[in-house]
Amino acid sequence: MSKRYLFSAIATAVVALLASSCGLLSMGRGAWGSNTSHEGVPTDKQIMLIGTYTDAGSEGVYSYTAEIGSLEFKHTGTFITPNPTYLAYDGGKRIVYIANEDNEQPMATSAQLDTRNGRLSAINSSYTLGDGPAYIATDSKNKVVTANYSGGSITLFEVNAKGELGQPDWRIVLGKERVSHPHAAIFSPNGKELFVTDLGMDKVFHFNVNANSNPPITIGINTTSLPSGVGPRHIIMDRSGKYTYVIAEKVPKIFVYEHHDGALELVQEVGLRLASGAHGQHIALSDDGRFLYTSHTDGEHVISIFKVDKGDGTLTQVGKQKVGKKPRQFTISPDGSVLAVACRGGDKVEFYQRDASTGLLTPIQGAGLKVSHPAFILWLGQH
Template identity: 30%
Template sequence: MITRRRFFLLLPAYTASAQSLFRKKQLAPPPPTRVFVGTDTAKGVSKGIYHCTFNSVTGQLTVPVLVARTLRPSYLALSPLRTGRRSLYAVNAVPDPSATVTTFDLDPRTGVLTEKSKVTSAGAGPAYISVDSTGHAAFVANYFGGTIASYKIQPDGTLSQPVDTFDYKEARFGHHGPVPGRQDTTHPHSVMVSPDDRFLLVNDLGNDALSVFHIDRMTAKLTPAEPLLTTLRPGSGPRHIAFHPNGRWIYLVNELDSTLDHLLWTTTHSSAHPQGLLVNTNTTVKTIAPDFPVAKNTASEVMISPDGNFLYASNRGEDTLVVFSIADDGSLKEIQRISCGGKTPRHFTFDPTFRWILCGNQDSASITIFRRDEGTGKLMGPLQSAPVDSPLFLLFA
């Protein structure tokens, strides 16, 4: 039996016990994350792929150090984890038909890259590589060669020789745009795998068009969809796309006229005749300020926050990062325009926590760090500038 006196004597112990029961468990901070930086070796300073670590608690990036010598690794991609190992793929973006794609083994403990193989990119100037989420197939866009290619990913993580190659100089892929010097020929700029791994979407900057292929994941063979092409405004120069988390909206950044387009994406569920369809909503917004000359800017990258509420884009020339809110109908409204903290922001990326954005400034030899407010979407910074010459691409791994 607990007397009144004993109750008051035990009360502090009960209180402490209850507080400890309901106290939030203190989570250990996430460890620093590896970042790989592809650079422009044609400038004569950078030598290949650099490695650094990022602390997602403090937002600090270590000074990048060379981890792999390779020619002009302008775009990087990772394979899914297999038996505790991953492969890192780099396109070697030299403007020559002998251009290659290099496979590296990624040591999960040290971050060391070991070159395993090289295969032809099937065209000059490879600008983009993507890998499906199952790790069976990879795809490359060759900007100067005017081709795209597909590859099987072999059990050891290396790429096969090209399985399929498509030449975008063929009439079925459209006609050149009106911008001299930039659209005198076709220029496939990106190859993006759809979220369900069933389709490949190709941006052709030279022909102002997007094309769609069905992917056979086991063989890496590509089948042109019907219709094949979605044409855009003449002179727009489609560069990259980002899928909204709902899987139904696509946002396209156009390099030449510095705009964003909103497209609708639908697919059939038929396994016998799968089809993917793009519909242009004809709603376009500028990435640059109204008074900034279009001829002095090229838009470069587009990304969407994981909650689907905000879109981010970069401008080379105006040298800005721009933040848009995404409405319930998919329309965009600019909410912030901020200096990139350098010159020529070719590529930027979220860190794995989505609380930070890292921006590679190609012509000011720097990576700038911005804090992202997850509620408002707005950016603060740059809070740090890390030195690395001619950064072209940033990859967390």
């Protein structure tokens, strides 16, 4: 066993002990975390990568390309990998990191992107040592983190110059088994902080990131508690890192925070008027930071639209757009003109025209992609 792997095991045990004895971790572009990139892609085409659930006929990540300004995407390849339900892109290295959301073989996978055709080729995979990795993020330097929903933990990997994921270098258990359910993890814009939403514990955990320390992430003192039972799912920050937005899954609410050196100060709690049983899924900001979008499933299948007050970060709802069944995730095109929705229940990706001045959406008739159980869309291209 390597020293690093041994340290990982020791760190996990220490954190678990702290959780039980001290209560520290026990029960008790437009945005950071967006899915559009302008880096590491050619100027003559767009690339779309669609991650899927592979339990119903899908095979992995599907690659598509289209000319600039066109929605006529052509399938160019399939990267076969189990349950690739979340992706993260490092434009500098042209590497896509994949969360393989599986309880039998929970992994993170690294793949090289061929920007000529959008195809992926495997670099390597590494076990997360935590079940159900539902989210993956990179600091675009040499760190990758997964949020392991079923395992109640996060796992940090170091990446070498070739893009290879190391061993699961550090795994941190956030809480008791079957209680803690981390659903998202994002690095702050400056890369010095990491925020993790725990849906089961109704908390946002804060970690300090220091490349010169061992381990490079340490639990901060600024854990944020949300109202009991809301289930914080996804989290994003604006480009400046000043404002943070959290979407709840179990209740139709968005929480707006002002960020001060790791501390999140609540400035607004936004209630959405949705049908009973609606569950929050995803949250994203437009590239200019003027509008925020959320998706909800079940009681209603909708994208909600909010105008952002650039002065204090608060939200005002300006619209709501019905979409296909079970809109798990969505993203905005690199030029900001189109919003694409992964409708898991409808086996399709839908496209909506986006008005940059109002933020409102209009269905684009005849456009879309048939994909079995789409879970995630990564849209790469130039402005």
